[in-house]
Amino acid sequence: AFEETPMLVAVLTYVGYGVLTLFGYLRDFMRQWKIEKCQNATEREEQKDFVPLYQDFENFYNRNLYMRIRDSWNRPICSVPGAKVDMMERVSHDYNWTFTYTGRVIKDIINMGSYNYLGFAQKTGACQEAAAKVLSQYGAGVCSTRQEMGNLDKHEELEKLVARFLGVESAMAYGMGFATNSMNIPALVGKGCLILSDELNHASLVLGARLSGATIRIFKHNNMQSLEKLLKDAIVHGQPRTRRPWKKILILVEGIYSMEGSIVRLPEVIALKKKYKSYLYLDEAHSIGALGPSGRGVVDYFGLNPEDVDVMMGTFTKSFGAAGGYIGGKKELIDYLRTYSHSAAYATSMSPPVVEQIITSVKCIMGEDGTTIGRARVQQLAENTRYFRRRLKEMGFIIYGNEDSPVVPLMLYMPAKIGAFGREMLKRNIGVVVVGFPATPIIESRARFCLSAAHTKEMLDTALKEINEVGDLLQLKYSRRRLVPLLDRPFDETTYEETED
Numbered sequence: 001a002f003e004e005t006p007m008l009v010a011v012l013t014y015v016g017y018g019v020l021t022l023f024g025y026l027r028d029f030m031r032q033w034k035i036e037k038c039q040n041a042t043e044r045e046e047q048k049d050f051v052p053l054y055q056d057f058e059n060f061y062n063r064n065l066y067m068r069i070r071d072s073w074n075r076p077i078c079s080v081p082g083a084k085v086d087m088m089e090r091v092s093h094d095y096n097w098t099f100t101y102t103g104r105v106i107k108d109i110i111n112m113g114s115y116n117y118l119g120f121a122q123k124t125g126a127c128q129e130a131a132a133k134v135l136s137q138y139g140a141g142v143c144s145t146r147q148e149m150g151n152l153d154k155h156e157e158l159e160k161l162v163a164r165f166l167g168v169e170s171a172m173a174y175g176m177g178f179a180t181n182s183m184n185i186p187a188l189v190g191k192g193c194l195i196l197s198d199e200l201n202h203a204s205l206v207l208g209a210r211l212s213g214a215t216i217r218i219f220k221h222n223n224m225q226s227l228e229k230l231l232k233d234a235i236v237h238g239q240p241r242t243r244r245p246w247k248k249i250l251i252l253v254e255g256i257y258s259m260e261g262s263i264v265r266l267p268e269v270i271a272l273k274k275k276y277k278s279y280l281y282l283d284e285a286h287s288i289g290a291l292g293p294s295g296r297g298v299v300d301y302f303g304l305n306p307e308d309v310d311v312m313m314g315t316f317t318k319s320f321g322a323a324g325g326y327i328g329g330k331k332e333l334i335d336y337l338r339t340y341s342h343s344a345a346y347a348t349s350m351s352p353p354v355v356e357q358i359i360t361s362v363k364c365i366m367g368e369d370g371t372t373i374g375r376a377r378v379q380q381l382a383e384n385t386r387y388f389r390r391r392l393k394e395m396g397f398i399i400y401g402n403e404d405s406p407v408v409p410l411m412l413y414m415p416a417k418i419g420a421f422g423r424e425m426l427k428r429n430i431g432v433v434v435v436g437f438p439a440t441p442i443i444e445s446r447a448r449f450c451l452s453a454a455h456t457k458e459m460l461d462t463a464l465k466e467i468n469e470v471g472d473l474l475q476l477k478y479s480r481r482r483l484v485p486l487l488d489r490p491f492d493e494t495t496y497e498e499t500e501d
Helices: 009-033 057-064 065-072 126-138 154-166 176-187 201-214 226-238 266-275 298-302 331-340 342-346 352-366 373-395 415-427 455-476
Strands: 084-091 102-113 170-176 192-199 215-219 251-256 279-283 311-314 325-331 407-413 433-435 446-448 483-485 496-498
Touching: 009 057, 009 065, 009 407, 009 415, 057 065, 065 415, 065 455, 084 226, 102 201, 102 455, 126 352, 154 325, 154 352, 170 176, 170 331, 170 342, 176 201, 176 251, 176 279, 176 325, 176 331, 176 342, 192 201, 201 251, 215 226, 215 251, 226 251, 251 325, 266 279, 266 298, 311 407, 325 331, 352 373, 373 407, 373 455, 407 415, 415 433, 415 446, 415 455
Parallel strands: 192 215, 192 251, 251 279, 279 311
Antiparallel strands: 084 102, 170 325, 311 325, 407 446, 433 446, 483 496
């Protein structure tokens, strides 16, 4: 139920990209005739007869559109990515082709971009102390795979803990979240199998599906009618040409979609999965730890049985402040992956201090450390999320996503406003992530805020004040469904109602 792009804004956005494209072709013409210096990667003269390494047209967007706002990305920070960060100042004297560092550090920038949902990315506290202790005992690296000499007792402890946390029979941990998807999906499905994938699935899921060799069909984002139609067609028609039944049908979905902030309609997906006898692969990278009354993800959020999800995948890179990923499920599934997964056979084992960071943070969330800190953080994140989203809607911004999702996309639309918003916010000591094509549809550029339990109300109020000011400056308040507080009675959750502007 996202608010649609206003027609005038959509037209102006297309016009903006059209103007940039025209000027891009003009500048490419000038570069070709040496009127303007060409700084992009090109073949040397003596290599002209070889197969070209660089495709000029494919880099057109990078040269002429992305380069104008390149300073909005890859900003180097030099502190813990907590609620506040320190950032190295850099300048460009050639329109963002290269950057130089001034030597100055910008202090205490409110961090609204990191996936530090529960605030475990910190340099003090129980997690840091435990990781430091393990570092002195085990060292930083393992230098081997799990199947050879890299299987530590800490890895075994982590996997048992994760299985208990998820409520499944068994679990396996991997050193990289992206590779957990891209290397395990090919081990589960192959030729003669069908993958039904949400159109907004993460690149790791897309890559894993392509590497598997299975047939891939896309259903509309979170649209159960679209998914059911594909399932019906798959059952009725079978494989192309031969009409044989598919060996397996695997549904790929995410818990929280990182660009939309939407939560998967999991109860309906599970109902369809059972009805049509297919398998479900759930990617909980952004939802594990960040959703549910006990922080156990989208399954906990909807109060469902973990056994209804065949493959529960997630990462340790967000809520747990560490690195790596996991897969949980039936013992037979995990035993199979230990043998046939490329990530298990060829990838180096997880670093011991990272493993200990995860163990300590998971125990904290579960309350097994003897405190209520973990539960309090889960509740604080939920409160911050609802407060921040409500305030942005009151201001008149178009906001995507579910009310309980800590990923908050604020729509910018026009290409010139992508860079302008990031720069203006940084001037006001607020660090934000701006996103444009190809990560989003070309007319749906956005700023993406990621909330954290580490954010205090004062920090959020400061950020909201600056966002409001920049929104007026750049004219970003496009919404026609502004939430208006009714001030004639005491404040509670019912004093807000949706009104047409």
